[in-house]
Amino acid sequence: MSWVLAAPIIIPFATAVLAFLFRAGPEGRWLSVIGCFALLIASGVLMVEVLDQGVVAAQMGGWGAPFGITLVADLLSAVMVVITGITGLAVAIYALADIEERKEHLGYHALFQVLLAGVCGAFLTGDLFNLYVWFEVMLISSFGLLILGGQKLQLDGGIKYVTLNLVSTILFLSGVGLLYGMTGTLNMADLHGAVQEVENPGMLVVIAVMFMIAFGVKAAVFPLFFWLPASYHTPAISVSAIFAGLLTKVGVYALIRTFTLIFTTDVAYTHTILLWVAGFTMVTGVLGAAAMNDFRRILSFHIVSQIGYMILGLALFTPLALVGAVFYLVHHIIVKANLFLVAGVAQRIAGSTDLDRIGGLYRYAPLLGLLFLIPAFSLAGFPPLSGFWAKFVLVKASLDEGYYWIAAVALVVGLLTIYSMTKIWGYAFWKPHPAGIEPRLGVLDGKTRAALLSPIAGLAILTCIIGLFPEPFVQFAERSADQLLDPTAYVEAVLGAPSDAQGGEGLAMLEVGE
Amino acid sequence: MELLVAVMVGVLVAASVYLMLARNVLRFLFGLVLISNAANLTIFVSGRLTPAAPPLIPYNADAPVGDVANALPQALVLTAIVIGFGLFAFALTLVYRTYQNLGTLNSDEMRIAEPEEPRK
Numbered sequence: 001m002s003w004v005l006a007a008p009i010i011i012p013f014a015t016a017v018l019a020f021l022f023r024a025g026p027e028g029r030w031l032s033v034i035g036c037f038a039l040l041i042a043s044g045v046l047m048v049e050v051l052d053q054g055v056v057a058a059q060m061g062g063w064g065a066p067f068g069i070t071l072v073a074d075l076l077s078a079v080m081v082v083i084t085g086i087t088g089l090a091v092a093i094y095a096l097a098d099i100e101e102r103k104e105h106l107g108y109h110a111l112f113q114v115l116l117a118g119v120c121g122a123f124l125t126g127d128l129f130n131l132y133v134w135f136e137v138m139l140i141s142s143f144g145l146l147i148l149g150g151q152k153l154q155l156d157g158g159i160k161y162v163t164l165n166l167v168s169t170i171l172f173l174s175g176v177g178l179l180y181g182m183t184g185t186l187n188m189a190d191l192h193g194a195v196q197e198v199e200n201p202g203m204l205v206v207i208a209v210m211f212m213i214a215f216g217v218k219a220a221v222f223p224l225f226f227w228l229p230a231s232y233h234t235p236a237i238s239v240s241a242i243f244a245g246l247l248t249k250v251g252v253y254a255l256i257r258t259f260t261l262i263f264t265t266d267v268a269y270t271h272t273i274l275l276w277v278a279g280f281t282m283v284t285g286v287l288g289a290a291a292m293n294d295f296r297r298i299l300s301f302h303i304v305s306q307i308g309y310m311i312l313g314l315a316l317f318t319p320l321a322l323v324g325a326v327f328y329l330v331h332h333i334i335v336k337a338n339l340f341l342v343a344g345v346a347q348r349i350a351g352s353t354d355l356d357r358i359g360g361l362y363r364y365a366p367l368l369g370l371l372f373l374i375p376a377f378s379l380a381g382f383p384p385l386s387g388f389w390a391k392f393v394l395v396k397a398s399l400d401e402g403y404y405w406i407a408a409v410a411l412v413v414g415l416l417t418i419y420s421m422t423k424i425w426g427y428a429f430w431k432p433h434p435a436g437i438e439p440r441l442g443v444l445d446g447k448t449r450a451a452l453l454s455p456i457a458g459l460a461i462l463t464c465i466i467g468l469f470p471e472p473f474v475q476f477a478e479r480s481a482d483q484l485l486d487p488t489a490y491v492e493a494v495l496g497a498p499s500d501a502q503g504g505e506g507l508a509m510l511e512v513g514e
Numbered sequence: 515m516e517l518l519v520a521v522m523v524g525v526l527v528a529a530s531v532y533l534m535l536a537r538n539v540l541r542f543l544f545g546l547v548l549i550s551n552a553a554n555l556t557i558f559v560s561g562r563l564t565p566a567a568p569p570l571i572p573y574n575a576d577a578p579v580g581d582v583a584n585a586l587p588q589a590l591v592l593t594a595i596v597i598g599f600g601l602f603a604f605a606l607t608l609v610y611r612t613y614q615n616l617g618t619l620n621s622d623e624m625r626i627a628e629p630e631e632p633r634k
Contacts, residue, residue: 129590136597143604155612157627159539162605166546167534169601173594174553180587181560234627 002058004049005071007042008081008120011035012088016113023107029096032109036092039116040085043078050078055483055493057126065494066187070126074490075480076326080123080253083330086462087245087337088116090455094341095238097444097451103148103236111148114141115242122250126494128176128186131254135172135218139165142247145239146231157231164227168217175210182207189494191262192487201265208263208270215258219251221311222280225304229288232303233296233353237344240296244303245337249329252310256325259314260484267317274315279409282308286416295343295353295428298420299336302379305413306332309394312406316397322481324393327474331378331386331466338375338459342368345452346428350439355427362429364440369429371453374460376421378467381414386466389474519559526552539609539619546605550598554591561587 015035022028050056050073060069073081092112099108118138125131147158180186182203183194198204213224220228228248232240255274263270285305292298310332313325343353345368350358362369378385381392391414398407433439441449466473483489526548533545561584569582613619616626 129593133593133597136601140601140604143608147608150611150615152615152626155608155615156624158608159612159621159624160627162608163539163542163546166601166605167549170546170550170553173550174556177553177557177560177587177590180557180590181562230628 002060002071004042004046005056005058005073005124006060008039008046008085008124009071009117011039011042012113012117012120015039016110016117019113020107020110023105023110028104028109029092029099032112033089033092033096035113036085036089036116039120040082040089043081043085043120046073047078047082049073050075055489057493065126065496066185066190069130070187070189070494071124072126072189072490072494073124074483074493075476076253076256076484077123079326079330079476079480080249081120083333084116084119084123084246086459087242087333090337090341090459091238091242091245093451094241094344094455097448098238098344099236106148108145108148108236111141111144112238112242115145115246119246119250123253126188128179128188128191128258132169132172132176135169135250135254138247138250139169142243145243146235148235148239151234154234157234160227161231164217164224168214168224171210171217172214175207175214178203178207178210187494188257188261189487189491192491195262195265204263205266205269208259208266209273211258211263212255212270212273215251215254216277217251218248219255219307219311220248220304221277221307222284222304225281225285225307228304229292229297229300232300233294237340237347241337241340241344244299244340245333248303248307249310249333252307252314252329255311256314256322256329256484260317260322261487261490271315271317274311275403275406278308278312278315279406280308281305281311282409282413286413286420289420290416290423293355295346295355295358295424296340297353298424299339299343302417302420303336305417306336306379308413309391309410312398312410313394316401316403318397318401319478319481319485320393320400321397322484323474323477324390324397326477326480326484327393328390330473330477331390331463334459334462334466335375335378335387338456338463339372339379341452341456341459342372342375345441345456346372346439348452349441349443350428350433351435351437355424357434358428358439359431360429360433360437361439362425363432364438367453368441371456371460372425372429374463376424378463380417380421384467386463386470388467389470393474515563515565516559519555519563523552523555523559526555537620537622539612539621542621543602543605543609547602550594550602554594554598557587557591557594 015031019028019031022031055074057072059065118134121134122131125134143162146161147154182198183191185191185194195204217224232243282305285301289298289301310325310328313321346361347353352358378387381387395407395410530545530548533541564583567582569578569585571578
C-alpha cells in the first residue's frame, strides 16, 4: 500500500536522474515523456485505491504516526495527483517541440521532473514540516526553470519571483515553529485533535493568519500576488504553462487542507478574512488583465482572478461551496495550462505575444482559433464547458448563504473575463497581421505541429468532457468535500482508529518499532 | 532563557524587515538571511530550552532518564538551515547575474519584464 502512495513521488525523481544523465541527446526529452506517462498511470492506480478504500495512509520507514513521515491521500489529494500527471504529460509532449537544445543541455527535463515530484509530494504529505520541504523542492526547481536561458527578461522576473517566494517560505517556517511550540506535533491529522486543546486559542488564530499569508503568497491572492504577473510571462512557454497550471494551485491546496483540517477553531474570523480576500483577488486580477495588452500577461492576471473563486469556495465553508472549490481547482488547472500552450503556438507562428504585433490567426489558422475558443470560453464560464459548472456551483453556494454581494462580484468578474478573452480574440485572431504575415500552422513541420497541437487538443477535449458530463465529476467533488468537512476518516487513516479512552491522542498511539 | 531568545528573534526580525524595505536587492538578501535565522531560532525555542541535558539513552535502557532536551526541533532547524543555505546561494548568484546583465541592483529600475506603458 505504501508503494501506491510513494510511486507518484519516486517516479518523477527517478526520471529526473535519468533525464539529467541523458540531457545531451534526444533521449532526455523522451525519458521525460515516458516518466510523465508512468506518473499518470501511478496516479490512476492511487485514485482507484482511494476510491475503493477511502483515505489511504502510509508511514514511511515503519515509524508510527505522528513521529514518522506520513503520506496520506484522500480524494482531494488523489485528484490533484491525477491532474498533475495529466498536465505534466501534456506539457512534456509540448516541450518536445518547444524547448531549445541549449536549455535541454542545461537540464530542463530534470528540473521539470523535480518540479512534478515536489508538487506530488506537497499533495500527498501528511505532515506540515514535510509540506515545507516539498514546497522547497518545488521552489528550487521552479527557480531553475524560470531563469533557464538567462535572458534579461527572465532575470528581472526571476528576482521578483525568488525574493517574494522566499519571504513567504520563511513565514511558513516560523508558523510551523510556533505551531509546534503550542501543540507539540506537526502531523496534520494529529494537529486536528491537538489544536482543540491549546491553552491560548487567540495565539492559534495568529498562527492561522501567518499560514494564510504564507500560502496566500504561493497561491497569489490579493494583495500578495505581485510576483506572479511580474514573472509568469518571462520563461519558455512550457514552463509558463506548468507554472500556471500547477504552482499556484499547490498554494490553494495547502490553504484548503490546513483551513479544513487544522485551523477550524475560529471559522467566523479566519474564513471571513478569506472571503474578503477572495472578492478582492477576483476583482483586482480581472482588472489587471483588462489593462494588459499581451497574450501571456493577460493570462497571468487571469490566474490571479481565478484563484479568487477557489478561495471563495473555501471561505464560504459549506459543503456545496467546497464542492465548487474542488471542481474549480481541477477545471482551472486544465484550462489555464491549455491557454498558455495556445499562446505559445500563436507566438510561434505569428511571431510575438504582444497583441499589437500579431493578428490574422483566425483566417490562416482556424484550427488554432477553435482550440483557443474552447478553453477561453470555459475560463469565462460559458455553458456547456467545465467553467460554467464550476462557477454555477460557487455562485449558488454563495446565494444559499446569503452572501449576495460576493455572488454579484463573481458574476461581474466572469463578465470581465469574457471581455479579456474577446480582446485576445479580436486582436490576435480577427484583425489582420500588422506586418502582413500569414500565420499558418503549415509553417511548422509535421513533427513540431503534432507535438504542439496534440496536448492542446487533448486538454480541450477534457474540458468538453467535464462540461458535457459533469455529473460524475460533481459527485466526486461532493464526496471529496464531505471528506474535507468531516476529517474523521482522514485522522483515523493516519493515526489508527481510537481503541480506548485515550486512544485519540496521537502520542498515546505510538508503537515503538524494532 | 526562552525570553532572551524570544527577544533576540524579535530584534532579528526588526532588523531584517528594515533591510528588506530597501530598494537595493543585495540589502534585501541580507535581510532574508537574518529573518531565516530568526525563523530557525523560533523553531529552536518553541521546542523549549533544556540546558545541560543531552537526549542520550543510557546503555541497556529503552528511554532516556529524566528530563532531556527535545531533539526534534534541532533536527527541523538543521533541515531548514541546509535548505535555507541552498536557496540563499541561489539567490545570491541570481542577484549577481542580474547585476551583470541589467547593470543595477535597484529594484525600482528593474522594469524589463514589466515595462512602463508608453503614454498615449
